[in-house]
Amino acid sequence: MSGFFKSSIGRKYAMALSAFFLMIFLLQHFAINILSVFSPEAFNEASHFMGTFWAVQYILQPILIFGVVYHFVMGFILEAKNRSARVKSYARNNGGANSSWMSRNMIYSGLAILAFLILHFIDFWIPEINTKYIQGDMSGLLPDGDYRYYEELTHKFVSPLRVGAYVIAFVFLSLHLMHGFSSAFQSVGASSMRKEKLQTFGKAYAILLPLGFIIIALYHHFNH
Amino acid sequence: MNLTLKIWRQKGPKDKGSMVDYKVSDISEHMSFLEMMDVLNEQLINEGKEPVAFDHDCREGICGSCSMFINGEAHGPDRGVTTCQLHMRMFKDGDVITIEPFRAKAFPVIKDLVVDRSSFDRIQHAGGYISVNTSGNTQDANAIPISKHAADEAMDAATCIGCGACVASCKNASAMLFVGAKVSQYALLPQGRIEAVDRVKNMVAQMDLEGFGNCTNTGACEVECPKGISLENIARMNREYLFANIKD
Incomplete structure (x- = not known):
């Protein structure tokens, strides 16, 4: 396998595998977030478990960080390499005649998602790490004895500007997944016999999952 | 039909190259795209100008020689055909047609529309x-x-x-x-x-x-x-x- 991940096809596999991991992570993230709409208690319990269970914190979280960083860094490296493969661009290029806008602009939807991730980290991840690992408070409790997670979530969705930014970011996530889902399967060599079903399932995933996240953000904005 | 052609002209591999406009008239819709290019080249030769260099061989879609990027698409707007099989009926009178070589670092331009594959x-x-x-x-x-x-x-x-x-x-x-x-x-x-x-x-x-x-x-x-x-x-x-x- 020496040199596999340095080859063009090896990098396709690596991008696809990190994409699969991130798509599964998104499902898991959504499953916990949707609890906040139906049961604040269940959301608190699940958040506390995810935030304190050792396997999540010390095994899955580092893998997730690696997956996110790898997907972005390799995405930028491949984009730079691909641009250099055509030194002079066409005077007239009718890309819309043969490919979707989403497939040709993955770098831009990816950049929008990266911008969102920075905002999301500032909003949630950095305060969480600060509370748990710098202040050393692993209790997950507010001074009044209730869990803090639901309170923190609803507080963040008060600002219409932040909610607007989240909604726009999820639209870009949807565009990215519209191509990314089936593309990842093509990259790992999925047979075209399954192409139609994969594309249908991929489109459903790409629309429904970001829509679900948008509904959660809007629900908390208009209910608190 | 009468057409305006915007064609990439490049004297050699090291020349910078540029798009040059040409007019061709009385083009039959039954001509192939390469026949239209032949008409242009005859016109250029009669005017004492350098004809446009382009690859072609079998002219029946099997040799893979013709290689033009026409109106933003390889082999032009038709599907399942090479440039030699592309017919002028795909265009209409008065059209402006942009013709460029296949562009890629691995396909350097030799001259005009001819690339090294x-x-x-x-x-x-x-x-x-x-x-x-x-x-x-x-x-x-x-x-x-x-x-x-x-x-x-x-x-x-x-x-x-x-x-x-x-x-x-x-x-x-x-x-x-x-x-x-x-x-x-x-x-x-x-x-x-x-x-x-x-x-x-x-x-x-x-x-x-x-x-x-x-x-x-x-x-x-x-x-x-x-x-x-x-x-x-x-x-x-x-x-x-x-x-x-x-x-x-």
Whole structure:
């Protein structure tokens, strides 16, 4: 396998595998977030478990960080390499005649998602790490004895500007997944016999999952 | 019909090049695109000007020589045809037609619309063949049973004429459809399986060496391919490449 991940096809596999991991992570993230709409208690319990269970914190979280960083860094490296493969661009290029806008602009939807991730980290991840690992408070409790997670979530969705930014970011996530889902399967060599079903399932995933996240953000904005 | 042509003119590999406008008149809709180019070149020669250099050979869609990027698409706006099979009835009177060479770092321009596609030849040399002793004792290929499905898929892959439309159309100038087709046509047949591991590894290594971009599965290559080579061939090449590296 020496040199596999340095080859063009090896990098396709690596991008696809990190994409699969991130798509599964998104499902898991959504499953916990949707609890906040139906049961604040269940959301608190699940958040506390995810935030304190050792396997999540010390095994899955580092893998997730690696997956996110790898997907972005390799995405930028491949984009730079691909641009250099055509030194002079066409005077007239009718890309819309043969490919979707989403497939040709993955770098831009990816950049929008990266911008969102920075905002999301500032909003949630950095305060969480600060509370748990710098202040050393692993209790997950507010001074009044209730869990803090639901309170923190609803507080963040008060600002219409932040909610607007989240909604726009999820639209870009949807565009990215519209191509990314089936593309990842093509990259790992999925047979075209399954192409139609994969594309249908991929489109459903790409629309429904970001829509679900948008509904959660809007629900908390208009209910608190 | 009367047309305005915007054509890329470049005196040689090191010339900067530019788009130049030409007018052609009384073009029949029954002409092929290359016949229209012949009319233009006759006109230019009569005017004492340098004719436009472009590749062509068989003019019946099988040699893969013609290579123009017409109105933003490889081989023009029609589907499943090479430039020589493209007819002027696809255009209308008064149209402005932009004609450029196939653009990729691995396809450097030699002159005007002629590009050097020898990178494809080098990829073929790296493994696009089977090694058979042809001393006279060769077994009849028809004596080896092959399923209809495998034979059809191998034949579909083998129809690739290596024109380079896939590279020209891909936003990343990737050659994976071409290499995928060449890998597939042998990988699907028992005669090709013997050298399958080395073939895919060597051809992919040569493809990367030539400076083609990476495939991002936009599917533009499949749409613009004059022979309808399917993306399935890229998926098959990816599988072959993974298994070849695991086996090694």
